[in-house]
Amino acid sequence: MKHFIALALIIAAQTAIAYASTGDRSQYYQNCVKSCKTANCTNDVTFTKSAALQQDTWSRLLLWGCGDECRYHCMWKTTNLFQSRGFDVPKFHGKWPIVRILGVQEPASAFASLLNLVFHVYMNKQVRRKFRRKNAPLLGFWHMFSAVCVNAWLWSTVFHTRDTPLTEFLDYACALSMVTALLLAAVVRINHGSRLVSWAAVALLVLGYLEHVAYLYAGRVDYDYNMAVNVAVGVIGSVLWLAWSVFQYWRGHTHTWRMMCFTILAGAALSLELLDFPPKAGVWDAHALWHLATAPLVPLFYKFVIDDLRHLKTESGKKIV
Known part of the structure; x- marks a missing residue:
């Protein structure tokens, strides 16, 4: 921790x-x-x-x-x-100078964000193809989770295409919605079968999220505070997922290995934000590489979701379509 x-x-x-x-x-x-x-x-x-x-x-x-x-x-x-004059490449407003391509302000980050979006759409279609009946446990929740992620990566793509106060706000707000959804997913999955706990968690997290978004919308964009909130929510979600996955694997539910790998690799990908270097080829900075690194983790995550839905249906005695 x-x-x-x-x-x-x-x-x-x-x-x-x-x-x-x-x-x-x-x-x-x-x-x-x-x-x-x-x-x-x-x-x-x-x-x-x-x-x-x-x-x-x-x-x-x-x-x-x-x-x-x-x-x-x-x-x-x-x-x-x-x-x-022999000086290092300078930053401007906290960002490295990045070559604009076809009017796109940060083309590499925009491309990587779009790639994440495409992977979420594609993998959600795979889930829909494999589970067509509404009686699959948590199926509706995972579809809502996908919608939150698609929306977040959409606004990330827009923001990196064109950085304005509005697109910045939408990117920040929707990025936190995805991090919050991942934490909420952990709580809902761990407490599967206990609707009271799940609904209480949903209410608390949604209220906390809305309060933070209202804070950002009011124009009080505190970057330290915003980043601290995102990282705190992300760390809590990661710890819950990792602890639950290890415990379930130990109990013989070996399909959770994918969630273990996803959580560890996602944490490793976040470390790319610590790398600080002028963009390679004029466009690939550390932030763009971070977004690029998360893209191949999306299929890994959804394969866990598919395996876990099968596991839940088997446990509930329902036949998988």
Whole structure:
């Protein structure tokens, strides 16, 4: 547990400096943005007529405003200046400079998020194909779980495609919904057969989640607090899943080995957030690699779900379709 706490503290410390980085603090960058806006913008969003003609179609479709364009191009001018003088690649607002592709702000992270989304949709279809009757224990719950995950990865894809205050809020809120759903799944599965405990857990977790989302929506985005909440909920869920899986495996229910592997590998993948290096090929930063690493774990998780649904149906004496 102490290792998870240390990881949470380190990640929180990194997010605390999200809006105070070497690149955007440099006088060169600030002067560049100011000059660019003066020459090309009527305000932070609208271009002058001549500047509007220079914007590419993809960026226009993704609603890159004039100020956004100035900040993006000045980011690269500043980066080139730093490197030409022998300095390390600087960060801007807590992020490494990443090459925009077809208007997509963080193409690698957007691709990896989309890959996770596709895996969730595909594996949920596999569950639906194998269990068509509504009397399969917990089948409805797992479909709802899939819907939460698909929604979360959808907004992660949107956020990494185009970072705005709205898409940031939706990404944060929906990411926590997925982490909360995984914790809730552990509680529901462990207490299968005890509806009172399950419903009480649902009520408490949903209320806690809504309170946190309301806090974010009100504009009080505390990055340390938000990360601490996500990691705390994730650690509790992981500990519950791992402890239950080991116990069930020891009792002879060997299908839980997949959940054990998933929990351990998901924790290992999270450690990628600790790696801090300039993007490889201009797009693959540690965050993108973390999202990429979680994608192949999705089928592993759903294969456990399929095996566990079979196990539950066998225990309840129901024939599997």
